[in-house]
Amino acid sequence: MEKLIIVEDNEEIRSQLRWGLSKEYEVLVAGDRPEALLLFKKHLPKVMTLDLGLPPDEAGCEEGFRCLEDVLRLSPATKVIMITGNEENENALRAVQSGAYDYYRKPLNLAELKVILARAFHLAAIEKENLRLQSSLDxxxxxxxxxxxxxxxxxxxxSSIRKVAxxxxxxxxxxxxxxGKELVAKAIHELSPRKSAAFITINCGAIPENLLESELFGYEKGAFSGANNRVQGKVEYANKGTLFLDEIGELPLNLQVKLLRFLQEKTIQRVGGREDISVDARIIAATNRDIIKETEAGTFREDLYYRISVIHITLPPLRDRGGxxxxxxxxxxxKFGNEFRKKNCRFSPGSVKLLESYEWPGNVRELENRVQRAVIMSDEPIIEPESLDFSLKTAKERVHSFTNMTLKDAREMIERELVIAAIENHNNNMARAADVLGISRPTLYDLVKKYNIAKSFE
Ligand SMILES: Nc1ncnc2c1ncn2[C@@H]1O[C@H](COP(=O)(O)OP(=O)(O)OP(=O)(O)O)[C@@H](O)[C@H]1O
Ligand SMILES: [Mg+2]
Structure with a gap:
């Protein structure tokens, strides 16, 4: 039998309800807020009825609203039916706006109340089933x-991942x-016969150009000053496994030639070495650049492009993925609710609307970061739009906050913000941040230094 808590200070109504409803429900009763909360924490019912006028404020409504707030904070999914006085229209609306499931005006009519209760339990059951389906869907x-x-x-x-794996x-x-390009590369490796061998990532955009060759192919002792030992390159480490060439669009032309040679011959030479070393590695490459355009423009070798793109998987931007x-x-x-031990987190309707209509320039990574931040910052289990940290300011409001600023200061402030955002959105990849800002990498480094923003990214 489902549990139902009735919070009502009037003794007579209380026993009337208990008597009238005990056939359908296991009825628990409380006469004031503290008692109601104790009972609630102990039994966690799906539905409760709550009288607005509770002691010590029998004639008012504040104690009732406080109780509603407390219950919803403990468990936002609870269906609370507020019982209001006959003339209290305003309070009834306020109750629903505050998250009550429904309201009922005194005097009580048992048959009518039963219908409301049955509907509330029905909805609670549907929601529970929904959650279950959702997690099995996950x-x-x-x-x-x-x-x-x-x-x-x-x-x-x-389906492409499964086919190519x-x-x-x-x-x-x-x-x-x-x-999610890296995630896809890893999934292909995990599903492939090579899964027990290494998955080696080389981030072609993050390694300084002069170190990239020895990072890729390794070097022999004495190849250059400081090369005191023979060192294997990452390509060699990927032998029998998968080599993930991340941000391949950033690979300088001279190394594109060397990589192509490896792909054709399946052998490498360490820097400063003569020996051909054969390496059997499966190649997965990723880029967020328009590589076909770069091939046409001559900044990316066409022959290399054909070698690495036997199969081409394109990930759609998050904003195009609907549900x-x-x-x-x-x-x-x-995930973050569990990690930070915050129970029963959910998004308010306002947040859902915002999340669904936002453009997501930083795609899934941005979504993950925003949700993580919201879980940490929010004191309530219900995540409101403020915690998601979207700047809701219109252009006009922004300009307004710049009044009394010199043009130079305002310009610099925006410049600083844009630089930080570009670096963050591109996961500290300076080459790409520079790209979206339309400046060269050295200029970006100059700006980082000028605005003293390097520290936060190290
Ligand atoms: N479909 C997804 N499901 C779950 N998590 C995802 C999904 N897509 C991306 N992520 C998460 O988002 C973050 C970014 O993903 P990933 O690093 O694979 O993106 P990327 O395309 O390689 O980005 P970049 O171009 O900036 O390198 C990671 O934390 C990843 O786990
Ligand atoms: Mg990546």
């Missing part, structure tokens, strides 16, 4: 790499920053 939508999605576009990506062909993964936004948002909410 399981379903996971590929071994932990990639979540149920949009048609992502289901197609999953068992073969040896080179795969090129493209998509905007934060769309995936909330699927991912709720997944991250549960």
């Amino acid at each position: 399981q379903h939508c996971l590929t071994p790499g932990g990639i979540i999605g149920h949009s048609p576009q992502m289901l197609e990506v999953f 068992s073969s040896e062909v080179a795969v090129l993964v493209t998509g905007e920053s934060g769309t 995936d936004i909330m699927l991912l948002a709720n997944f991250f909410l549960r």
Whole structure:
């Protein structure tokens, strides 16, 4: 039998309700707020009725509203039916706005109340079933790499991953920053016969150009001053496994030639060495650049492009994945809720609207970061838009906050903000941040120094 708590200070109404409802429910009664909360914490019922006028404020409504607030804070999914006086229209509306499921005006009519209660229990059951389905859906939508999605576009990506995993062909993964390219590369490796061997990542955009060659191919003792030992390169480490060439669009032309040679011959030479070393590695490359355009422009070798893109998987931007936004948002909410020990987190309707309509320039990474921040910052289990930290200021409001500033100061303030945002959105990849800002890498480093922002990214 479902539990139902009735909070009512009037003895007579209380026993009337208990008597009238005990056939359908296990009825528990409380006469004031402290008693109600104790009972609630102990039994956690799905539904309760709550009289607005509780002692010590029998004639008012504040104690009732406080009780509603307390209960919803403990468990936002509880269906609370507020019992109000006959004439209290305003309070009835306020109750629903404060999160009560419904209200009922005295005098009580048992038959009517029963209908409301049955509906409330029914809804609670549906919500519970929904949660259960949602979490089994989460399981379903996971590929071994932990990639979540149920949009048609992502289901197609999953099917490509499964198809290419068992073969040896080179795969090129493209998509905007934060769309999950690395996750896809790892999933392919995990599903492939090479899964027990190494998955080696080389970030072509993060290693300084002069070190990249020895990082890739290793070097012999004495190859250059400071080369006191023979060192294996990452390509060699990937032998029998998978070599993930991240941000391959950043690879300088001279190294593109050397990489191509490796792909054709399946052998490498260490820097300063003559010996051909054969390496058997499966190649997966990723970039967020428009590599076809770069090939046309001559900054990326066409022959290398064909070698690495036997199969091309394109990840759609998050804003084009429809229902995936909330699927991912709720997944991250549960994940960080558990991690930071915040129970029963959920998004308010306002937050859902915002999440669904936002453009997500930083894609899934940005969503993950925002949800994490919201879970940490929010004191309540219900995540309101403020915690998601979207700047809701309109352009006009922004300009307004610049009045009394010199043009130079305002310019610099915006410049600083843009630089920080670009670096953050591109995961500290300076080459790419410079790219979106339309400046050279050295200029970006100058700005970082000028505005003293290096520290926060180290
Ligand atoms: N579909 C997804 N399901 C779950 N987590 C995801 C998904 N897509 C991305 N993520 C998470 O988002 C973050 C960014 O993903 P990833 O590093 O793979 O993106 P990327 O495309 O390589 O980005 P960049 O171009 O900036 O390198 C990671 O923390 C990853 O776990
Ligand atoms: Mg990446």
